[in-house]
Amino acid sequence: MSFVNQVEKYAELAVKVGVNIQPGQTLVVRTPLFAADFVRIVAKKAYEAGAGHVEVEWSDEEIAKLKYKLAPDESFHTYPEWRAKGLEEEAEKGSAFLSITGTDPDLLKGVDPERIANANKAAGAALNGFRNYITSDKVSWSIVAVPSVGWAETVFPEEKGEAAVEKLWNAIFAATRIDQADPVAAWKDHLATLDEKMEILNKHHFQALHYTAEGTDLTIELPETHLWVSGGSISKGGVDFVANMPTEEVFTAAKKTGVNGHVTSTKPLSYGGSLIEDFKLTFKDGKIIEASAKKGQETLDRLLENDENSRYIGEVALVPHKSPISDTNIIFFNTLFDENASNHLAIGSAYAFNIEGGKEMSNEELEKNGINTSQTHVDFMVGSATMDIDGIQEDGSRVPVFRNGNWAI
Amino acid sequence: MSFVNQVEKYAELAVKVGVNIQPGQTLVVRTPLFAADFVRIVAKKAYEAGAGHVEVEWSDEEIAKLKYKLAPDESFHTYPEWRAKGLEEEAEKGSAFLSITGTDPDLLKGVDPERIANANKAAGAALNGFRNYITSDKVSWSIVAVPSVGWAETVFPEEKGEAAVEKLWNAIFAATRIDQADPVAAWKDHLATLDEKMEILNKHHFQALHYTAEGTDLTIELPETHLWVSGGSISKGGVDFVANMPTEEVFTAAKKTGVNGHVTSTKPLSYGGSLIEDFKLTFKDGKIIEASAKKGQETLDRLLENDENSRYIGEVALVPHKSPISDTNIIFFNTLFDENASNHLAIGSAYAFNIEGGKEMSNEELEKNGINTSQTHVDFMVGSATMDIDGIQEDGSRVPVFRNGNWAI
Ligand SMILES: [Zn+2]
Ligand SMILES: [Zn+2]
Ligand SMILES: [Zn+2]
Ligand SMILES: [Zn+2]
Incomplete structure (x- = not known):
């Protein structure tokens, strides 16, 4: 398949499988x-699939950096x-949302972290209402990646410019099954496999998970009404x-106050344009009481504040x-890819749909x-190749969920 | 001066003289x-001059065309x-507005004119409130041009791609006095000259103007309280x-119901992505009662509707x-340039500030x-090299305002 052909397939996948655009x-x-x-x-592709409008909200890396x-x-x-x-x-109207990621993960290197933290805080507060539509799947939304030169050169430091970009495109195609004969069909199969795991986990309804690996010994309790969810989602409108x-x-979702122990990151984290690397978090009753990073300590501290x-x-x-992502053997320095090649946790908000009836709850009710x-x-x-995870049942007995980094269930 | 240098000067001129950005x-x-x-x-340049934010509203020619x-x-x-x-x-907050023009003047060739007319109508209605801030100079605003390949190739059909773009950049630099040693100073001189003409015209306070040229014999009455204004403006905030x-x-401003006779266009008009050329308008008591174009008749008809x-x-x-614009001897196919190398009229709205007290009036009052x-x-x-314009005074006597296309006053 030619390069142009693969880009077209990827765009089509984003429109038809990602947000699954509907006529009008x-x-x-x-x-x-x-x-x-x-x-x-x-x-x-969107207009060909019947979209009524394509409304683009552009942003520019360079102008953002100039401002900082x-x-x-x-x-x-x-x-x-x-x-x-x-x-x-737009969300209220039922529009679909596609986000493009791919900015240089270290774009804002050297920028005053306080400025970045303030900007993130202001954006977070302003976007609160919109985020609600997203995190409760009221609308259909998707994130896909497009390589910037800066990102591509971070992933492939031995390559420059267009050569790096092309190499990263090929890694993206492999990771998103675009290199397969019929990507749309491959995705349907893949989503079915994820659904199976989801159903098994929901049947077990574990009280807690216990993670062990080098630098990690962590217990995460799960809320009474937790639900496991897989990559395939359904919007409020049924799409x-x-x-x-x-x-x-x-x-x-984790039980907010039920996380204890410590965990060590296994891949770099790009946050707000800066990289945080090799960090360890210690939890007590859910709260992160200690956080140390070999690189990006200040950014990590501000994230937690x-x-x-x-x-x-x-x-x-x-x-x-x-x-397929792990098989590329690439550290992407981009959460969309790295999180999908590794067990991960999210600092901050849980998804409302990860507890029963959560989509209809207010923030107060979710906390309750x-x-x-x-x-x-x-x-x-x-996550890593040596990570084991046990599921702890009501009677205290343990079920192997992960062994050596892979499904054991 | 190097090319990069000239682009920088042009950007600086737009920021400092165009919108005259203020700290914060x-x-x-x-x-x-x-x-x-x-x-x-x-x-x-804006941040260096103290701007608090640069908020960019991007649009894309190609996506616009795809939609059509x-x-x-x-x-x-x-x-x-x-x-x-x-x-x-943003206008209410007192932000400054810079618009970049330069789209291919014939971008939407072949697109159903009804679609374009509908889109323009919808945008016009939605932007009514915002336009009010602009047309009454409540905020500072400016329009500058950047060549697209499509525009450059329309102006210089014998050149292709980057060569055409560079040629058009140079024409823009000449037309905007960027090729002079100190463009900011050159602009100050130039604006002072325009102000002189303005003052003379305001002193005369003509009742009407009478235009004659090949294909043109037009009388335009001026409202009792009309004011002549020149290129230099002052915003409500005094900037x-x-x-x-x-x-x-x-x-x-013209007296709405006081235009009689006929007028022939002397340059092509790009409107809503299509060119209208060689058209003649006939007026009776202000109303255009006949409009015929050798090219773009349908677009012209829709504009008038x-x-x-x-x-x-x-x-x-x-x-x-x-x-300087006329001296380039170029037809720019872009109103920003062509209107500033030729006497022109505007179909549609007058500027509120062109009558006494107009800035504070409602639309109804303006009409009254x-x-x-x-x-x-x-x-x-x-306008053309053969156009004469007489100013008609209260007693019916005539004062030559233009002779052979140039100021006679
Ligand atoms: Zn996740
Ligand atoms: Zn997540
Ligand atoms: Zn004008
Ligand atoms: Zn005008």
């Missing part, structure tokens, strides 16, 4: 400028209300969609070490049901 | 994607409310700005045939004072 629906694309060529193909360097301090405490309200308005492409995870609940975890996701609500949701990777 | 102010840039490199320089070709008919009757409200919100770069015009007042003219602008209000404001070019 608006597709909102949130994207960096460097992905323009891809976004044009997405627009074409040159604007006055006050500029980082606000976010344009009308953009946030616009997204809410199947796939929120992450790739997705290899089956995930649920985002709001009052960003010292608790929300999501618990199981991902086998063996997958034992899960964390926060403006933050940042996945970090903890 | 937000600059809203409305721009096509192809101008990204230039917009980044603008952002840098592929979307369902219903899609052209709406405009995203939140974008329109967002611009109003000097220049709305168009280049600008060579001194302009006022935009709303109930788009068969009347608003603005009357005097521009000498001799100017004899000037046209419309969602349309489309300038078209009528």
Whole structure:
């Protein structure tokens, strides 16, 4: 398959399987400028599939960076209300949302972390209403990746410019099954496999999970009404969609106050344009009481101070070490890929749909049901080839869930 | 001066003389994607000048065209409310607005004109509130140009791609005095010259203007309280700005019902992505009662049907045939340039500030004072090297205002 052909298939997959656009629906694309060529193909596929409008919210890495360097301090405490309200308005109308990721993971290196933290806080607060539509699957949404030069050169430091970009495209195609004869069919098979695991986990209804690996000994209790969910989602309007492409995870919510022990990250985490690497978190009754990073300590500290609940975890996701993404043997420095090649946890908010009836609950009700609500949701990777996970049942007995990094259930 | 140097000077001129950005102010840039490199320089200059935020509203020619070709008919009757409200919100806050023009003037060739007319109508209605801030100079705003490949190849059909773009950049630099040693100083001189003409015209306070040239014999009455205005403007907040770069015009409002005779266009008009060429308009008591074009008749007809007042003219602008723009001897196929190398009139709305106290008037009051209000404001070019214009005084006597296309006053 030619390169152009593969890009087209990827765009088609994003439109048809990712957000699963419906006739007359608006597709909102949130994207960096460097992905323009891809976004044009997405627009074409969307209109061909019957979309009524393709509304693009562009952002530019370089202008963002200029602002961080040159604007006055006050500029980082606000976010344009009308953009946030616009997204809410589109969500209320039932539009579908496609986000393009792929920014240089270390773009904001050297920028004052306080500025970044303030900007993230302001955006988080402004986007609260919109995020609610997303985290409770009220609308169909998806995230796909397009390589920027900066990202590609981070992943393949031995290559430069277009050569690095092409190499990263090929890794993306492999990770998203675009290199297979019929990607749409391959995705249907794959989603069915994830659904099986989900059903087994829901049948077991474990009280807790116990993680062990080098640098990790962590127990995570699960809320009474937790639900395991897989990569395939259903919007409020009844439309199947796939929120992450790739997705290899089956995930649920942690009991907010039921996390104890310590866990060590196994892949770098790009957060707010800076990398955090080799970090260890210690938990007591759900709260992160210690956090140390070999690189990016200040960024990690600020992440945990985002709001009052960003010292608790929300999501618990199981991902086998063996997958098309892992098989590429690449560290992507991009959460969309790295989290789908590794067991991960999310600092911050749980997904409302990960407990029974959660989609209809207010934040207060979600907290009452034992899960964390926060403006933050940042996945970090903890899985490895040596990780074991036990499921703990009501009677205290243990069931092997993961052995040596892969499904044992 | 190197090319990069000239682009930098042009960006600086747009920021400092065009919108005249103030410390802490937000600059809203409305721009096509192809101008990204230039917009980044603008952002840098704006932040260096103390801007608090640079908020960019990007649009993409190609995605716009895809929509016209592929979307369902219903899609052209709406405009995203939140974008329109967002611009109003920014205007209310006192942000400055920079628009980048330069799209291929014939981009939408072959597209169903009804779709374009509907889309323009929907946008016009949605942007009504925002346009009010602009047309009454409540905020500082400016328009500058960046060449797209399509535009450059229209202007220089013998050149292709980057060569055409570079040639057009050089023409833009000449037309905007960037090729002079100190463009900011050159602009100050130039604006002072325009102000002189403005003052003379305001002193004369003509009752009417009478235009004669080949294909043109037109009388335009001026409202009792009309004011001539030149390229230099002052916002409600008291900030000097220049709305168009280049600008060579001194302009006022027509008396809505006082236009009689006929006028022939002297340059092509790009409207809504299509070219209208060699057209003749016949007026009776202000209304366009006949309109025929050798090219683009359907587009012209739809323009005149935009709303109930788009068969009347608003603005009357005097521009000498001799100017840096005319000296380039180029037809730009872009109103920003062509209107500033030629006497022109605007179909549709007059500027509120072109009558005494107009800035504070409602649309109803503006109409009561004899000037046209419309969602349309489309300038078209009528000047030529043979055009004479007489100013008619209260006692019926005549004063030569233009002779052979140039100022006679
Ligand atoms: Zn996850
Ligand atoms: Zn997550
Ligand atoms: Zn004008
Ligand atoms: Zn005008």
